[in-house]
Amino acid sequence: MNYSLGYRSYARPFRRPLTTAHGVWSVREGIIIELRSSLASRSSSDPDGGDPDARNSDARNPSESGVVVGYGEIAPLPWFGSETQAEALDFCRSCSGTINDVAIDTIPDCFPACQFAFESARTALRLAQLPHFPPPKPPKPLLICHLLPAGQASLTAIDALAQSLKHHRDHTYRHTYKWKIGTASIDHEFNIFQALLEKLPTGSKLRLDANGGLNADQADRWLAACDRINQHLGNNNSTIEFIEQPLPPSQWHDLVRLSQTFTTPIALDESIASLTQLRAAQTSGWRGIYVIKPAIVGSPQRLRSFCREHQLDTVFSSVFETAIGRDAGLQLAQELQTRDRAVGYGLDDWLMP
Ligand SMILES: [Mg+2]
Incomplete structure (x- = not known):
């Protein structure tokens, strides 16, 4: 055609x-x-x-x-x-x-x-x-993970976001947030992290995304801190859901070592940006989480058949698209996510209309 x-x-x-x-x-x-x-x-x-x-x-x-x-x-x-x-x-x-x-x-x-x-x-x-356009039944809504700004700005952003979600229709709504790390000295970020944890709404999940920006020693420190938090939940019962790409893709063996040493899960992102890399990680035995950016990973039909075949634990995530790319990505998330994880599409307020 x-x-x-x-x-x-x-x-x-x-x-x-x-x-x-x-x-x-x-x-x-x-x-x-x-x-x-x-x-x-x-x-x-x-x-x-x-x-x-x-x-x-x-x-x-x-x-x-x-x-x-x-x-x-x-x-x-x-x-x-x-x-x-x-x-x-x-x-x-x-x-x-x-x-x-x-x-x-x-x-x-x-x-x-x-x-x-x-x-x-x-x-x-x-x-x-199709004769019956648009489709008669809307899909079930997906949980959304909201992106916080890096550094100190996260502390005011979390207040505003938590407030805006306070009166969510569903009282069992689970807050999920993502915070970028590896953008300043680790001791400075640890201090902000402590303050951020105290501000999280009860029962929140927090994801930390290092974008491959830590060294092995820093990754150990972050993961040890996350394990402590997850083992001794504080007053607000918040947990660290995972650390995303603590080390650069070139340090594959260290990424595997971290996933076997700590109990806080590790998610790959930069390591699996293409379908070829995604296949290679699965073939190499990666059993952690896969962050999939459908807009850049490649062919949706090949992504679909690969995910269905291997039942990967995936988190679908945005690359700051418009509504056109976002809707196509969310459709794939609806079809292919195997676990009840929030999708990384909570970016509405980041771009100008
Ligand atoms: Mg990431």
Whole structure:
């Protein structure tokens, strides 16, 4: 099947720059793509019109003219190994305004963000072609993990977030927060960590994300501190759910050692940014948590079959996409997360509209 392709790039400034062990990030650049096809060409050629995958992303109802549209989002993260914004734009330009199914299914692995966007847009378009669009039953809501700013700013942010979630409809709502570490000296961060723990709402889960920015000694200290907290719960019964990527991907053996030495779980993120790396970690026997960023990991169909085959303990997570990429990512989370973990999509207030 052939589609006509439209695309436009965007740049959204962060309200306040995001500080991680990778550095400071102040503008999110990406590309929205639009696939169009006519209903007539669909009905004559598509074998899987009832595709259950066809529930994600943004789409538009068939218009009177019989043209359907599906949107997708390219949201690159080159410091995680994806293509750059410029490379993704070159790829879109190279299509000269049209693309077909074979070309979508064979986008090279060095364009993982394009694989996600084009497959998501096609899925959205197929959904728009179904007779009962939109789907009658909304999926069950997912728990959301809210990202706190790094450093001292986390202490005011936690107050505001906890207050805004205080009157959540569901009184059993479980607060889950993520805090970036490895952005300042460890002793300074330990002091803030203590204050942060005291401010967490009762029964919260806290995730620490080092973005690979610790050394082995610092990772030991953080994990020992987390184990102590999890063994002797304080007044508010909060726990450390996991530490994300304490060491850089190059230190695989130390990551495995940490996962075997401490009881606080370790989640891989930078280590498994692509499907190839994800497969390699699973084959090497990683039995901890896998943080999956669907917008940059690569082909959703291949991700789907891999996760279903191996029943991984996953946490699906955002790369600061717009609603188009976010909805496609959340659809995959709905389908593929095997445990009741909050998804890493609590980023609403980080970017300008
Ligand atoms: Mg991370």
